[in-house]
Amino acid sequence: MKILVLNGPNLNMLGVREPDIYGKKTYTDLIGMIKEHCDSKGIEVIFKQSNHEGDLVDYIQQALFDKCDGIVINPGAYTHTSVALLDALKAVAIPTVEVHISDVDSREEFRKTSYVSLIAKKTIKGHGFDGYVEAVDFLCAL
Numbered sequence: 001m002k003i004l005v006l007n008g009p010n011l012n013m014l015g016v017r018e019p020d021i022y023g024k025k026t027y028t029d030l031i032g033m034i035k036e037h038c039d040s041k042g043i044e045v046i047f048k049q050s051n052h053e054g055d056l057v058d059y060i061q062q063a064l065f066d067k068c069d070g071i072v073i074n075p076g077a078y079t080h081t082s083v084a085l086l087d088a089l090k091a092v093a094i095p096t097v098e099v100h101i102s103d104v105d106s107r108e109e110f111r112k113t114s115y116v117s118l119i120a121k122k123t124i125k126g127h128g129f130d131g132y133v134e135a136v137d138f139l140c141a142l
């Protein structure tokens, strides 16, 4: 089992960015936590993060050539705007779980729209960093 964990814009700023919403732990802490979980389950995991929409599209396409069995994606703000990410996920047709650290439904109105959720098998919102581990487990159980 091989999983791509893909994070979008500003998620490299975890720990610094709006700690009241996203917590005080860093992106490195997040990666460490997911890696430990995947190692314990014998899952191979690839981590990518970018602040650029086109890079994220490239990473999704690459997941097909890397023979990934699942994608865990937190598209950050591109969640609410990006048809390109939706189309890339449709193109590769790899089972995908969408994760949001915060509960996007209880924030601004514009955060309630998600293009990625149109293709995601599951969307996990507001579970903090644990949402990523839940997403990995969901993909494993498929």
Ligand code: DQA
Pocket (backbone or CB within 6 Å): 009, 010, 011, 074, 075, 076, 077, 078, 079, 099, 100, 101, 102, 103, 104, 111
């Ligand atoms: C986020 C929620 C998005 O609305 C926001 O733009 C982010 C992070 C989350 O993880 O809660 O960058 O995806």
